[in-house]
Amino acid sequence: MAAKCSKCGAMLLPPRLLCTKCFSTDFEWVKLSGRGKLLSYTVIHVSPPQFESMAPYTVGIVELEDGPHLPSIIRGVEPEKIRVGMTLMVDFDTSMPSQWPVWPRYFFRPP
Amino acid sequence: MLWWEDGLVRKPLVSIVSAGLSKFGRRDGVYGRELFTEAAREAFEKCPNLDPVKDIEALFVGHMGESYEHQGHTGPTLSDWAGLLPKPAMRLESACASSGAALRCGIFAILSGMHKVVMVGGVEKMTHRTTPEVTEFLAMASDFPFEQWHGITFPGLYALMATAHMHRYGTTEEQMAMVAVKNHHNGALNPKAHMQKEVRLEEALSSRVIAWPLKLYDCSLITDGASCLILTRPELAKKFTDTPVHIIGSGQASDAIGLYERNELTTLRAGKLAGKEAYKMAGVRPQDLDVAEAHDCFTIAEIIAYEDLGFCRPGKGGSLVEKGITTLEGKIPVNTSGGLKSKGHPVGATGTAQAYEIYLQLTGQAGRRQVSEAEVGLTHNVGGSGATATVHIYRRG
Numbered sequence: 405m406a407a408k409c410s411k412c413g414a415m416l417l418p419p420r421l422l423c424t425k426c427f428s429t430d431f432e433w434v435k436l437s438g439r440g441k442l443l444s445y446t447v448i449h450v451s452p453p454q455f456e457s458m459a460p461y462t463v464g465i466v467e468l469e470d471g472p473h474l475p476s477i478i479r480g481v482e483p484e485k486i487r488v489g490m491t492l493m494v495d496f497d498t499s500m501p502s503q504w505p506v507w508p509r510y511f512f513r514p515p
Numbered sequence: 516m517l518w519w520e521d522g523l524v525r526k527p528l529v530s531i532v533s534a535g536l537s538k539f540g541r542r543d544g545v546y547g548r549e550l551f552t553e554a555a556r557e558a559f560e561k562c563p564n565l566d567p568v569k570d571i572e573a574l575f576v577g578h579m580g581e582s583y584e585h586q587g588h589t590g591p592t593l594s595d596w597a598g599l600l601p602k603p604a605m606r607l608e609s610a611c612a613s614s615g616a617a618l619r620c621g622i623f624a625i626l627s628g629m630h631k632v633v634m635v636g637g638v639e640k641m642t643h644r645t646t647p648e649v650t651e652f653l654a655m656a657s658d659f660p661f662e663q664w665h666g667i668t669f670p671g672l673y674a675l676m677a678t679a680h681m682h683r684y685g686t687t688e689e690q691m692a693m694v695a696v697k698n699h700h701n702g703a704l705n706p707k708a709h710m711q712k713e714v715r716l717e718e719a720l721s722s723r724v725i726a727w728p729l730k731l732y733d734c735s736l737i738t739d740g741a742s743c744l745i746l747t748r749p750e751l752a753k754k755f756t757d758t759p760v761h762i763i764g765s766g767q768a769s770d771a772i773g774l775y776e777r778n779e780l781t782t783l784r785a786g787k788l789a790g791k792e793a794y795k796m797a798g799v800r801p802q803d804l805d806v807a808e809a810h811d812c813f814t815i816a817e818i819i820a821y822e823d824l825g826f827c828r829p830g831k832g833g834s835l836v837e838k839g840i841t842t843l844e845g846k847i848p849v850n851t852s853g854g855l856k857s858k859g860h861p862v863g864a865t866g867t868a869q870a871y872e873i874y875l876q877l878t879g880q881a882g883r884r885q886v887s888e889a890e891v892g893l894t895h896n897v898g899g900s901g902a903t904a905t906v907h908i909y910r911r912g
Binding site for chain 2: 418443444445446447448449450451452453454455456458460461463464465473474475476477483488509511
């Protein structure tokens with residue numbers, strides 16, 4: 405879900421109170437397809453304490469079809485097979501609890 | 516119209532009359548406040564005409580992480596240890612650009628007319644914590660909900676930029692490693708650097724991967740250190756020293772904290788804008804510079820800095836270092852101090868540490884790394900993955 409500015413159509417994820425393009429405060433919720441293409445990636449070997457059991461893990465930034473960019477961990481594909489520009493889907497890890505201020509844990513995987 | 520746009524002869528914003536730097540490195544058993552005192556003492560000792568207690572009116576210090584020593588409220592702490600109580604003291608936080616921001620605030624303080632002499636500086640004490648802890652604390656300069664939450668570390672963020680730069684411009688891992696080789700060569704000539712050891716290209720390329728494609732030698736060091744400068748109005752400089760260094764341009768800009776929210780991954784917009792503002796204010800172009808300290812938190816960051824600061828066109832940063840243009844003997848020596856790579860990166864201290872190096876260069880005190888006849892210098896200090904950038908331009912007094 406993203407916030408779409410009612411005045412200029414900008415898609416904001418994360419949703420904000422002030423449109424970054426036209427300063428409007430008028431938004432509507434829009435459901436996104438969850439598909440996007442990979443802008444860049446890396447394989448993290450040295451991680452913070454909470455992620456040590458997962459290291460090495462791949463993270464990337466995906467440009468969603470609808471516009472916004474999102475970063476996350478990439479699962480389901482080996483690092484050697486990853487290519488800038490490949491198509492990935494957003495998916496959610498419901499096995500991990502989440503509570504504000506943290507977001508539900510999402511990740512990317514091949515479609 | 517801003518006052519420096521009237522086409523008249525540029526006058527300096529402020530003058531640096533003295534500067535100090537602690538030994539950078541693993542300083543076991545030494546508190547951050549002690550490191551700052553070390554830097555302050557050097558600045559005081561080198562400026563006998565200055566009476567610190569009487570003359571210094573305010574202190575602005577950069578310090579990024581309260582977590583390391585579980586210590587915030589750094590302003591008065593350092594003011595106290597530098598012998599400056601009860602003068603007002605403020606802590607600036609802009610991640611790795613904390614002391615670049617402190618320097619800019621010192622400039623504001625003097626230009627406003629509110630103060631005649633101020634001290635600016637920075638400190639960070641990091642090496643007593645474990646690497647995973649430091650990784651976590653440093654990551655606080657990135658976006659919590661989308662970057663920290665997914666375990667994207669700082670090397671990870673710059674690695675994302677590196678992959679994008681390699682993909683878009685064909686920059687190679689070898690070119691990035693050449694930045695490391697150059698900076699370690701310079702650091703080996705700097706008695707205060709954390710690492711004073713040359714590194715061979717093959718060594719850098721085969722070092723262990725931190726966040727692909729960035730390897731150990733692509734990453735700056737976790738270091739303890741402190742730095743400071745004493746600033747005054749240009750017309751008062753000669754009271755304190757015969758060899759002032761004038762700051763003739765200052766620029767600062769911001770960008771989205773999340774790398775994912777930026778329009779491009781291969782450039783730092785804040786760096787470009789800060790550079791433009793500083794160049795305009797100083798009446799200086801990139802080709803007029805004799806020496807520069809650019810923010811090499813990771814080797815790719817220095818390559819991107821060349822492009823953002825106009826040393827070369829976008830995408831040509833890799834070939835600039837490959838051609839040797841930014842070595843000590845090159846046309847525009849960059850990071851003669853050894854940079855964050857080899858001198859070290861005690862985060863809060865880095866901005867004013869870069870200024871300390873330029874101050875040494877422009878006063879002929881840079882020893883074996885002296886750039887001959889250096890007259891005009893630049894410092895480029897970036898916070899986080901580019902959400903803050905400060906650029907300052909200096910001219911020999």
